[in-house]
Amino acid sequence: MRKLAVLGLAALMAVGCSKNNGAQISAQIEGAGNAEVVLYQLAVNQVKTVDTIKTGADGKFSYTVAMPEAAPDFYYLTYKGNKLASFVLKAGDKVSVKVDTLGAGLAIEGSEESLLLGQYEKGLATVSAQMAQMSEQMNAAIEKKDLAAAEELKIKMGKSYVNYRRDLIKTIMENPYSFANINALYQQIGQQLPVFSSENDYLLVERVHDSLATLYPSSVYLQSLKEQISGAKNAIALAEKIYEAETKSFPNLSLPDINAKNVDLSSLEGKPFILMFWTISEPSQKMFNNDLKELYRKYRSSGLEIYQVSLDEDKTAWASAVKDQQLPWISVCDGKGPASPAVVAYNLLTVPTMFVFNAKGDLVANGNLTDKGELENAIRKAIK
Numbered sequence: 371m372r373k374l375a376v377l378g379l380a381a382l383m384a385v386g387c388s389k390n391n392g393a394q395i396s397a398q399i400e401g402a403g404n405a406e407v408v409l410y411q412l413a414v415n416q417v418k419t420v421d422t423i424k425t426g427a428d429g430k431f432s433y434t435v436a437m438p439e440a441a442p443d444f445y446y447l448t449y450k451g452n453k454l455a456s457f458v459l460k461a462g463d464k465v466s467v468k469v470d471t472l473g474a475g476l477a478i479e480g481s482e483e484s485l486l487l488g489q490y491e492k493g494l495a496t497v498s499a500q501m502a503q504m505s506e507q508m509n510a511a512i513e514k515k516d517l518a519a520a521e522e523l524k525i526k527m528g529k530s531y532v533n534y535r536r537d538l539i540k541t542i543m544e545n546p547y548s549f550a551n552i553n554a555l556y557q558q559i560g561q562q563l564p565v566f567s568s569e570n571d572y573l574l575v576e577r578v579h580d581s582l583a584t585l586y587p588s589s590v591y592l593q594s595l596k597e598q599i600s601g602a603k604n605a606i607a608l609a610e611k612i613y614e615a616e617t618k619s620f621p622n623l624s625l626p627d628i629n630a631k632n633v634d635l636s637s638l639e640g641k642p643f644i645l646m647f648w649t650i651s652e653p654s655q656k657m658f659n660n661d662l663k664e665l666y667r668k669y670r671s672s673g674l675e676i677y678q679v680s681l682d683e684d685k686t687a688w689a690s691a692v693k694d695q696q697l698p699w700i701s702v703c704d705g706k707g708p709a710s711p712a713v714v715a716y717n718l719l720t721v722p723t724m725f726v727f728n729a730k731g732d733l734v735a736n737g738n739l740t741d742k743g744e745l746e747n748a749i750r751k752a753i754k
Contacts, residue, residue, distance in 0.1 A: 466479045681718075724739045734752050
């Protein structure tokens, strides 16, 4: 799945030396004698340079980060563009670091928060590498038209995702008051697969928010979590409205197809149909089109239609994919990606997402219905 909503944070801080509000970093970087390292602060959607620090001939330095007492913040130490260490720092911390210029042999003392952050980052790097390897293998299988092997790899990727997600939730629950949990909530495997993006994940976000709010009520990070929780609840409210509507129960869309001709979603009124949001940049979603074509052929005689919305910005690449895969249903794309009005209209947080409607316009199922059996059950309900 691909996360669509990017949460912006404006985290402001002062840099300098302060005995009262400072966090002390003492570091030894092997192989970086008389060198320069850079300390950055992360503000979620941007990285800010804190300072360029010179090491001694022995690769050592000591630096005090001036920061507000109200809440911790995230920092990264780099050397020649390589990240050496990540920190969660709060006022009064005294952290010691040992590492080499490649980031190997990292040892941090004096900050349990930073140790947990490192654990989260290591786990993410491991699962991301595993998923990337399986994705490459699956793409190769698809190219060879070995659909059995591709399906097996798809299942393996799903299991890896589920296992990692489960373990991550367990660690978060075991450390309810850790600020590092904020990093875990925003983890993304590769470039387009958020770990937490399902409809009910806001409950986990809410739990993290409520625990941290008892310690750091003024943190801008908590304000962002609060906005995310509100957005998720609004999405659920939209689904409930669609379920409860007595008249036309879906917002209309009018988007261009591969021939640049606008096609209205409302043109499918009176028919059972699937409204699907996807992206060609995810190989697994392209693979799922094979299952979808099989279901479409099976139930088209019962009136089933599909209105598939691409949230890609490269319309040429999307059109080529539609032609190459010979997709037989309505395929549309406005090239605006996550900024498409369709995202707002349906309160999308991730893709793929599907809405299955019956001929009366009633919603019978929605969500990440990429399990073939689950989707077929929804289609059967829609065509009754």
